[in-house]
Amino acid sequence: MTALAWLVRRLAHAAGLIFAVLVLNFVLVHLAPGDPADVIAGEAGGTSPQILAAIRARYGLDRSLPEQLAAYIGRVLRGDLGYSYYFDRPVAALVLGRMGATALLVTSAISLALLLGTWLGIRAARRPNGIETHLVAVFSIAGFAAPVFWSGLMLLLLFASTFPLFPVSGMDDPSRPPIGFAHALDVAHHLVLPTVTLALVYLAQYSRQARASMLAALGADYVRTARAKGLGERRVVYRHALRNALIPVITIAGLQFGQVLAGAVLVETVFGWPGLGRLAYDSILRRDSPTLLGILLGSAVMVIAANLIADAAYRFADPRLRGAA
Amino acid sequence: MTATINRRTLLAATGAALLPAAARAQVQTEKRGGTLVMLASTTRHVNPAIQSGTPAGIPGTQIFASPLRFDDKWQPQPYLAERWELAPGGRALTLHLVPGALFHDGTPVTSEDVAFTIAVIQKNHPFKTMLEPVEGVDTPDAQTAIIRMSHPHPAIMLAMSPALCPILPKHVYGDGRDIMTHPANTAPVGAGPYRLTEFRPGEAIFLERNERFFRPGRPYIDRIVMRMIPDNQTALLALEQNELAYSLLGAVRDEERIAKQPNLQVTDRGFEGIGALSWLAFNCAKKPLDDTRVRQAIAYLADRPRMVRVLEAGKVPVALTPLHPGSPFYTTEVNHFDFDAAKANALLDDAGAKRGADGNRFKLTIDSAPGPVEVTTGIGEYLRGQLRRAGIELELRASPDFPTWAQRVSNFDFDLTIDTVFNWGDPVIGVHRTYLTRNIRKGVIWSNTQSYSNPKVDALLDAAASEPDTAKRSALYKEFQQIVVDDVPILFLHPFPYAQAAAKGLRDLPTTIWGPMSPYDELYWDAADRK
Numbered sequence: 001m002t003a004l005a006w007l008v009r010r011l012a013h014a015a016g017l018i019f020a021v022l023v024l025n026f027v028l029v030h031l032a033p034g035d036p037a038d039v040i041a042g043e044a045g046g047t048s049p050q051i052l053a054a055i056r057a058r059y060g061l062d063r064s065l066p067e068q069l070a071a072y073i074g075r076v077l078r079g080d081l082g083y084s085y086y087f088d089r090p091v092a093a094l095v096l097g098r099m100g101a102t103a104l105l106v107t108s109a110i111s112l113a114l115l116l117g118t119w120l121g122i123r124a125a126r127r128p129n130g131i132e133t134h135l136v137a138v139f140s141i142a143g144f145a146a147p148v149f150w151s152g153l154m155l156l157l158l159f160a161s162t163f164p165l166f167p168v169s170g171m172d173d174p175s176r177p178p179i180g181f182a183h184a185l186d187v188a189h190h191l192v193l194p195t196v197t198l199a200l201v202y203l204a205q206y207s208r209q210a211r212a213s214m215l216a217a218l219g220a221d222y223v224r225t226a227r228a229k230g231l232g233e234r235r236v237v238y239r240h241a242l243r244n245a246l247i248p249v250i251t252i253a254g255l256q257f258g259q260v261l262a263g264a265v266l267v268e269t270v271f272g273w274p275g276l277g278r279l280a281y282d283s284i285l286r287r288d289s290p291t292l293l294g295i296l297l298g299s300a301v302m303v304i305a306a307n308l309i310a311d312a313a314y315r316f317a318d319p320r321l322r323g324a325a
Numbered sequence: 326m327t328a329t330i331n332r333r334t335l336l337a338a339t340g341a342a343l344l345p346a347a348a349r350a351q352v353q354t355e356k357r358g359g360t361l362v363m364l365a366s367t368t369r370h371v372n373p374a375i376q377s378g379t380p381a382g383i384p385g386t387q388i389f390a391s392p393l394r395f396d397d398k399w400q401p402q403p404y405l406a407e408r409w410e411l412a413p414g415g416r417a418l419t420l421h422l423v424p425g426a427l428f429h430d431g432t433p434v435t436s437e438d439v440a441f442t443i444a445v446i447q448k449n450h451p452f453k454t455m456l457e458p459v460e461g462v463d464t465p466d467a468q469t470a471i472i473r474m475s476h477p478h479p480a481i482m483l484a485m486s487p488a489l490c491p492i493l494p495k496h497v498y499g500d501g502r503d504i505m506t507h508p509a510n511t512a513p514v515g516a517g518p519y520r521l522t523e524f525r526p527g528e529a530i531f532l533e534r535n536e537r538f539f540r541p542g543r544p545y546i547d548r549i550v551m552r553m554i555p556d557n558q559t560a561l562l563a564l565e566q567n568e569l570a571y572s573l574l575g576a577v578r579d580e581e582r583i584a585k586q587p588n589l590q591v592t593d594r595g596f597e598g599i600g601a602l603s604w605l606a607f608n609c610a611k612k613p614l615d616d617t618r619v620r621q622a623i624a625y626l627a628d629r630p631r632m633v634r635v636l637e638a639g640k641v642p643v644a645l646t647p648l649h650p651g652s653p654f655y656t657t658e659v660n661h662f663d664f665d666a667a668k669a670n671a672l673l674d675d676a677g678a679k680r681g682a683d684g685n686r687f688k689l690t691i692d693s694a695p696g697p698v699e700v701t702t703g704i705g706e707y708l709r710g711q712l713r714r715a716g717i718e719l720e721l722r723a724s725p726d727f728p729t730w731a732q733r734v735s736n737f738d739f740d741l742t743i744d745t746v747f748n749w750g751d752p753v754i755g756v757h758r759t760y761l762t763r764n765i766r767k768g769v770i771w772s773n774t775q776s777y778s779n780p781k782v783d784a785l786l787d788a789a790a791s792e793p794d795t796a797k798r799s800a801l802y803k804e805f806q807q808i809v810v811d812d813v814p815i816l817f818l819h820p821f822p823y824a825q826a827a828a829k830g831l832r833d834l835p836t837t838i839w840g841p842m843s844p845y846d847e848l849y850w851d852a853a854d855r856k
Contacts, residue, residue: 034728038735038770040369042727043378047451047769058505087526088369088506094526153558161562168563174529174550175360175856272554272563274528281555282367282527285726 003315010311014304021300022076022293026069029289035061036085039286059085072293081297082290086283091294094279099298101171102275105268106260108191109198114253117203121210121249122242125218128211136207144204148263152197152270159193166193169272194271198263202256206249213248217241247314254310258303356545359855361831361848364560364572365551367527370510373491374442375449377749379573379599382488382842384530384551388429389491389515390539392420392439392470393482394844395598397837399653401482404844405434405492405516405539415477415793420470420485426539428494429520434539436464441495443472445504454790455484455754477793480751486598488842489754492516518544518846528553538846545849557697564589570828573841575821576697577640583826590831593824595840597651600748600755601821602644603700605691605708608739609814610776613678613687620813621662622672623741626711628664633819635707636699644817646806647756649748651820651838654802659810669715678716686716692742693723694730700821704743735770745821746771750838752802757786760809777814830854 037055041047056062060071075082081091120140124133143151160168172178172186217223218241226236261277268277276295283291368380371388392406401409406420426434440462447456458478463471472481484490497514498507511524516539519532530551534544552569554560561579563569565586574580574591584591605627607614614620629643648655678686691708693701702723709719719741724730734742749755758764758771762778782805789801809815825841827834830851835843850856 032729034726034732036728038728038731041451042731042770043369043376043380047771048453049766049769051449051451052769054505058503084526086369088511089526097525156559156562160566164566168566168568169554169559170552170568174531174552175362175548269555270559272552272556272559274525278555279527287728 006315010308014308017304018297018300022073022297023069025293025296025300026072026289029292030065030068032287034287036287036289037061039086039288059083072290076297081294084283084288084291086286086288087291091290094291095276095294095298098274098276098279101273102261102264102268102277104187104191105194105198105273105275106257106264108195109264110202110253110257110260112195113199113202113206114249116199117206118210118242118246118249120203120207121212122214122237122245124207124211125214126237128215133211140204140207143200144202146200147266148197148201149266149270151200152194152267155193155197156270166190171274190273194267194273197270198260198267201263202260205252205256209249209252210245213245214241217245220244250310250313254306254313257306258299261299261302355852356832356849357547359546359850360548360550361546361570361845361850362550362552362568364564364569365530365553367553367555371513371521371524371530372493372507372510373488374446374493375504375510377451377488379842384521384532385491385513386487386517386839386842386844387519387532387549388513388517388521389487389493390426390434390517390844391485391487391490391492392422393485393490394487395483395838397594397597399597399838401485404487406485411482415479416474418472418474418481418485420472422468422470423539424468426516427537428497428516429514429535429537430494430497431537432494432496433467434492434494434516435467436462436470437467438492438495439470440464441499442490442493445493445498446490449504450489452489452749452754454757455480455489458791476791478753478791479793479795479798480753480790483598483750483754486750486839487844488839489750518844519549540846544844544846546845549845564826567828570831571834572826574824574826576699577637577822578699580640580822580824580826581638583824588829589826590829590834591824591826592834592836593822594836595825595834595838595843596820596823597649598750598838599823599840599842600649600652600750601745601823602647602649602748603704603743603745603818603821604644605704605816605818606734606742606744606775607814607816608737608741608775609778610737611740613676614689614740616676617812618672618676619678620816621811622669622676622715623712623717624662624813624816625665625669625672626715626717627662627708627816627818628711629662629816629818631664632704632707636703637819637822641819641822644819645810646817647759647809647815648752648802648806649820652748652752654752654799654806656803656806658803659807662810662816666714673715673717680716684716685718688718688720689740690720690722692730692733692739693721694742694744695724695726696745700745701743704818708741731770734774735768735772737767737774737776743818752786753790757790760805760814761786775814777812779808779812782808782812828854 037052040055041052060068084091084094087094120136124136127133159166167190171190223236223241226240265277265280268275269281280295365383366380371381371384373381373385390405393401394404396402405422405426407423408421410419428434443462458474458476460473460475494514497509498504513521518535518538520535522533523531532549534547564572580591583589607620609615633639633641633643642650644650645657645659673686680686691705693705705721712719733739747755759773760777760782761773762783764773765776766772785801785805789798792798792801825834832849833847835841837843
């Protein structure tokens with residue numbers, strides 16, 4: 001199959017998937033009891049039947065669910081993600097406004113987990129029964145098993161309260177002007193704890209996967225050959241074994257992109273990080289379905305794109321895949 | 326009420342006048358400057374004319390100015406109205422606006438803006454009773470607004486408060502667009518001490534000192550940043566680490582924790598106007614709760630003094646009646662329902678609720694709106710133990726979020742529910758809605774969802790709503806409280822444990838009846854803590 005035919009086929013799959021995600025999300029979101037009119041009236045501290053009716057009419061909530069779904073899909077096809085009931089502004093503007101913060105957090109966390117996890121995995125593979133190996137295993141599995149909001153709070157207590165090295169919440173210090181290098185440093189300072197919290201969850205998987213595939217690679221014939229050629233140990237490990245061992249790690253990273261986004265919801269809530277995750281949290285609590293659907297659609301597109309990129313990366317990395325569908 | 330300016334105001338005014346200008350300037354310079362980073366709730370917009378509640382009220386009272394403000398003794402004070410007169414008979418309130426007051430865009434505040442705002446509130450604010458008798462607003466000149474009413478309406482004074490009557494500029498909000506979705510709701514123009522510079526939805530609100538504020542020299546603080554932090558634990562840590570300098574607290578354990586911090590101060594003053602009461606509401610239309618004796622039995626079993634000791638460390642009083650203990654109309658001359666299991670059992674026997682083979686009489690569900698555990702599921706757990714003493718089994722139904730709970734309660738799909746409801750200053754504004762028979766409205770939360778109906782109560786409330794004489798009104802509300810307490814459509818538990826937490830260097834916290842929903846034009850930083 002040519003690269004073009006492969007791409008067209010994959011994109012068609014992706015479009016079908018996005019449509020299914022759209023419908024499924026819409027139905028799921030509307031299964032929850034209550035509607036935004038309750039929330040808007042609730043926050044107003046009181047209401048009347050007229051106000052409830054006016055809110056429902058304003059946002060089309062008085063129409064049947066299939067009608068609302070058809071209208072929604074129609075809008076999305078025209079590139080319009082709709083209007084937020086709660087925040088009273090276009091969803092696209094809201095989502096785009098928060099995308100940067102989440103992208104920064106998620107890419108920092110994935111990079112940290114990937115680099116540190118792989119490095120720890122390699123070290124563990126080289127000394128499979130060393131004390132360090134066991135320590136890494138215990139630590140990373142604990143990080144994986146602990147609920148992310150709990151580990152976030154623990155890190156906050158330890159490194160923002162007991163030893164106040166890092167700020168508690170937010171993305172920057174709001175009392176300072178958001179410009180220049182000092183602001184970038186400020187953001188980096190605020191980024192540390194949320195990134196570590198989110199990375200901790202995935203560290204275990206990357207380090208265990210890297211260790212397993214590295215062990216397999218180190219026992220393979222081509223490694224023995226490389227050693228027999230008289231190559232240095234570092235060269236054998238990092239140039240020969242690692243390149244092969246990394247493929248399954250990349251697979252996991254691609255697959256986990258969606259999970260990392262989900263993890264970001266809790267991390268952003270705990271750390272007051274102004275990203276998509278927090279917007280999702282606010283929208284869920286307020287039944288702001290257009291915003292939530294916008295975020296879910298955005299996430300689905302990002303996950304599908306990540307998988308497409310991972311697939312393309314395999315074809316690049318492994319010539320055997322180029323002939324496959 | 327005919328009082329215009331009281332002694333305190335007069336003294337303050339003359340004192341200020343006697344102070345030499347140089348000395349006044351000195352005081353202002355000493356207090357001026359600094360940034361306040363504070364906690365705020367996520368809000369859709371900051372226009373309190375179309376929405377009540379603290380999320381819009383706290384920023385809204387900084388951005389907009391109201392005709393009157395109130396002190397900590399429920400006395401009206403001049404604000405945008407420098408003087409006012411309530412006509413004999415109480416059917417007209419004349420407001421004399423302070424000359425030279427400007428909106429943030431430089432346009433003068435006039436009586437036309439007052440008339441426009443009153444009409445907007447009447448049409449769009451959820452508190453329909455607040456301005457219901459208002460027939461119109463006359464504007465004989467730019468500085469005079471006369472609010473005409475169909476009958477005496479004593480609540481009109483509190484209805485002029487900062488959070489309830491933010492004066493909107495007609496030339497901005499009266500452009501024909503729908504006020505409920507008007508862009509100026511998130512990019513507002515007001516006449517308050519601060520002007521909004523940025524509104525980041527769900528994230529932060531940035532305010533800057535209004536240099537043209539009509540009160541000379543005020544406000545003192547240059548910038549206010551209102552941050553929205555959804556996680557309570559994170560917000561508390563941020564307070565402790567000086568990332569936030571001011572916040573509302575909603576739990577006694579948080580108050581105790583913050584009080585121990587050397588850098589912070591805590592006060593529970595400033596919540597009389599809001600008048601938040603935590604209570605246990607009954608579905609009076611559903612068996613066996615339609616029998617007053619059953620509800621009274623539950624009241625005798627609840628042992629509220631013990632409940633506040635167990636759940637609130639004894640830091641809040643028991644609320645005996647539908648009115649907040651801070652209200653001038655509150656009375657303690659009602660049935661206290663002191664714990665009495667024998668009486669409860671006798672009442673239940675009387676009501677024909679027989680014990681089954683397992684010793685239980687019947688089973689009830691108890692819902693709770695989401696909130697701090699001590700005022701939601703904690704009360705449910707506590708009551709489960711108490712009610713078991715008389716053979717009543719309770720099943721807790723916690724709701725994951727507000728809409729789930731609101732759907733159940735407003736559609737009468739509940740037995741008991743725990744809730745916190747605000748008095749909103751005058752009983753006409755926030756109390757009547759819960760008890761009037763004509764306010765039993767399916768699908769409307771915070772209406773009479775108890776389906777409680779007592780013609781005598783309806784008559785008392787209607788009489789109190791239009792009784793201009795404070796003493797007579799007080800007597801009407803006393804009788805109302807006694808009847809409602811005996812009928813137990815709701816078992817009142819305690820005032821919601823609100824408190825204000827602030828950095829120690831922050832002075833003159835808003836401790837008037839409206840507390841945090843007051844203009845922060847008197848708040849200032851100690852020179853040492855100013856940054």
